[in-house]
Amino acid sequence: MKAANEILVVGSVALDSVRTPFGEATEALGGSASYFAISASRFAKVGMVAVVGEDFPPEHRALFESNGIDLSGLETAAGRTFRWRGEYNVELGHAHTLETQLNVFSTFHPKLDDRHRAAPYLFLANIDPDLQLEVLSQMRRPRLVLSDTMNYWIARKPDRVLEVLRRVDVALLNEEEARALAGETHLVRAAESLLAAGAHAVIIKKGEHGALYHSHEERILTPAYPVVALTDPTGAGDSFAGGFMGLLARLDRADGEALRQAMACGTAMASMAIEAFSPARLVETEGAEIESRVRSLHALVHYDLFPMF
Amino acid sequence: MKAANEILVVGSVALDSVRTPFGEATEALGGSASYFAISASRFAKVGMVAVVGEDFPPEHRALFESNGIDLSGLETAAGRTFRWRGEYNVELGHAHTLETQLNVFSTFHPKLDDRHRAAPYLFLANIDPDLQLEVLSQMRRPRLVLSDTMNYWIARKPDRVLEVLRRVDVALLNEEEARALAGETHLVRAAESLLAAGAHAVIIKKGEHGALYHSHEERILTPAYPVVALTDPTGAGDSFAGGFMGLLARLDRADGEALRQAMACGTAMASMAIEAFSPARLVETEGAEIESRVRSLHALVHYDLFPMF
Numbered sequence: 064m065k066a067a068n069e070i071l072v073v074g075s076v077a078l079d080s081v082r083t084p085f086g087e088a089t090e091a092l093g094g095s096a097s098y099f100a101i102s103a104s105r106f107a108k109v110g111m112v113a114v115v116g117e118d119f120p121p122e123h124r125a126l127f128e129s130n131g132i133d134l135s136g137l138e139t140a141a142g143r144t145f146r147w148r149g150e151y152n153v154e155l156g157h158a159h160t161l162e163t164q165l166n167v168f169s170t171f172h173p174k175l176d177d178r179h180r181a182a183p184y185l186f187l188a189n190i191d192p193d194l195q196l197e198v199l200s201q202m203r204r205p206r207l208v209l210s211d212t213m214n215y216w217i218a219r220k221p222d223r224v225l226e227v228l229r230r231v232d233v234a235l236l237n238e239e240e241a242r243a244l245a246g247e248t249h250l251v252r253a254a255e256s257l258l259a260a261g262a263h264a265v266i267i268k269k270g271e272h273g274a275l276y277h278s279h280e281e282r283i284l285t286p287a288y289p290v291v292a293l294t295d296p297t298g299a300g301d302s303f304a305g306g307f308m309g310l311l312a313r314l315d316r317a318d319g320e321a322l323r324q325a326m327a328c329g330t331a332m333a334s335m336a337i338e339a340f341s342p343a344r345l346v347e348t349e350g351a352e353i354e355s356r357v358r359s360l361h362a363l364v365h366y367d368l369f370p371m372f
Numbered sequence: 373m374k375a376a377n378e379i380l381v382v383g384s385v386a387l388d389s390v391r392t393p394f395g396e397a398t399e400a401l402g403g404s405a406s407y408f409a410i411s412a413s414r415f416a417k418v419g420m421v422a423v424v425g426e427d428f429p430p431e432h433r434a435l436f437e438s439n440g441i442d443l444s445g446l447e448t449a450a451g452r453t454f455r456w457r458g459e460y461n462v463e464l465g466h467a468h469t470l471e472t473q474l475n476v477f478s479t480f481h482p483k484l485d486d487r488h489r490a491a492p493y494l495f496l497a498n499i500d501p502d503l504q505l506e507v508l509s510q511m512r513r514p515r516l517v518l519s520d521t522m523n524y525w526i527a528r529k530p531d532r533v534l535e536v537l538r539r540v541d542v543a544l545l546n547e548e549e550a551r552a553l554a555g556e557t558h559l560v561r562a563a564e565s566l567l568a569a570g571a572h573a574v575i576i577k578k579g580e581h582g583a584l585y586h587s588h589e590e591r592i593l594t595p596a597y598p599v600v601a602l603t604d605p606t607g608a609g610d611s612f613a614g615g616f617m618g619l620l621a622r623l624d625r626a627d628g629e630a631l632r633q634a635m636a637c638g639t640a641m642a643s644m645a646i647e648a649f650s651p652a653r654l655v656e657t658e659g660a661e662i663e664s665r666v667r668s669l670h671a672l673v674h675y676d677l678f679p680m681f
Contacts, residue, residue: 106680249600249602250598251598251600252600269581272578272581272582273581273595275598282671282672283672283673283675284595284598284672284673285673286581286582286593286595286673289559289560289584289593291558291560291561293558310680313680314680320675320676320678323674323675323676324675324676324677324678324680326675327675328680350680350681351681353680353681354679354680354681357677357680358677361675361677362591363591363592363593364592364593364594364595364673365632365674366592366629366632366633366635366636366670367629367632367633368633368666368667368670369629369633370663371415371619371622371623371633371637371659371662371663371666372659372660372662372663
């Protein structure tokens with residue numbers, strides 16, 4: 064018997080105010096769970112465990128619902144919704160945080176009901192690793208768990224972050240996080256060192272330079288899709304996670320062939336997410352366009368091997 | 373009737389003193405023509421037009437000759453050989469030049485004999501664009517011409533650099549050069565703008581992030597091979613050029629399939645070049661190892677497309 068929710072995400076829902084060289088957005092829908100859920104909802108049924116304040120706009124809730132996202136785990140707590148304000152410079156490499164108001168998120172404690180616990184696919188977005196472990200211990204028998212983290216937790220609770228890495232199937236980290244956690248500058252060596260520390264598989268996200276999947280069985284290098292209409296890089300990593308896990312959940316497979324196309328799906332979803340502020344662009348897309356972007360990426364990188372000597 | 377030299381390179385031969393976090397080399401063989409010629413000699417017969425001083429060590433000349441490189445165009449001028457001294461920081465992104473002594477290179481004027489002029493494949497390494505045009509006008513009917521340049525010439529002679537781009541088949545530029553010449557930050561837009569300005573095809577080199585081939589017919593994205601034994605990035609671009617043009621000359625083809633594998637060959641040769649100081653590592657390699665590295669890169673990036681929706 065299949066669980067009602069194919070994919071469960073535990074993470075943040077936020078109101079983001081972002082300025083980039085291409086425009087700005089004020090109190091737009093943001094947060095790791097929002098980007099992930101909308102991205103993954105293109106592939107499978109998604110349920111969300113997160114918290115918002117009493118001021119959370121009903122139209123955002125309606126947007127989640129219209130994308131088939133189960134909000135039974137979206138708690139409304141007394142107070143204001145988590146807010147983030149940031150800007151990107153011309154290089155767009157990194158966000159400069161101007162203000163973080165945790166608000167209701169500061170006391171967030173994920174509450175999972177029976178249906179959530181039965182989800183076969185789980186994404187632990189970037190929250191306190193102690194909470195990630197708490198969620199993990201409540202899950203029944205997930206088929207595949209993907210985790211994310213951030214430098215903040217690596218600096219404060221490196222042992223707990225490593226414990227999460229050991230207990231999940233695939234751990235997402237960006238370049239700086241991988242270097243910091245592994246204590247190793249070279250990315251391939253950093254990935255190997257994280258496997259030696261007990262991780263089963265890591266995906267190192269390199270932003271505009273693509274992503275690297277590294278496990279004992281598979282090594283996959285996926286360049287980023289060369290986006291021309293870049294607008295706002297916020298949420299690229301979570302949208303990648305949504306496309307990656309979305310395809311695996313849709314196929315209910317995680318063999319090499321599925322993982323390789325999942326890396327391309329993640330890349331395609333991230334490339335669309337950054338073409339607009341908030342997950343607006345992800346809401347518009349659907350199967351045919353995603354398929355077409357995965358095909359375009361394939362056409363860019365593919366070559367047929369033939370003997371040369 | 374085939375010309376005696378399959379590939380002709382016109383560029384610099386230098387003595388490099390380089391310091392990286394992994395070691396240092398003093399007065400080692402360097403220069404664009406040296407890296408290119410040794411890299412390309414793995415694939416085809418190469419002739420070199422360049423200049424050295426009376427102090428050029430005979431063992432370097434012997435090294436070229438033992439790799440089958442025709443030195444009839446390597447002039448020995450009165451004075452000292454071109455010297456470059458530089459260092460790389462931990463990030464290894466860019467060389468910091470400590471000293472450049474042009475010496476005999478400052479009055480270098482390429483002299484082509486009849487055999488050079490008949491070469492079907494020509495690489496115009498980074499020299500004054502006026503000299504590149506002078507060489508071009510002396511060539512009989514080359515089948516494929518590849519050019520390189522540098523910011524120094526883009527800043528001083530942008531019109532002449534653009535004139536070279538229009539007259540060659542493929543122009544190599546690194547990210548900064550493409551941005552500076554196109555006046556456009558976004559790399560895909562920069563490539564499009566260079567095509568609009570009359571270039572037939574450009575390859576934008578992104579260092580450790582790979583390379584992008586862009587023409588009206590083909591777009592190819594090749595990530596860099598993830599090198600673990602990084603020692604000295606000097607010469608990566610010219611070694612790439614040697615692998616790229618080497619394979620095309622070997623196949624005597626420049627269709628899409630050949631171009632795609634040529635990008636992989638360039639990537640493979642660049643990845644080997646940076647595993648040692650000077651072109652020492654390139655001298656050691658041969659067909660089977662190059663083939664194996666091209667296959668490894670393929671295994672990293674390849675995915676089979678299957679329907680998802």
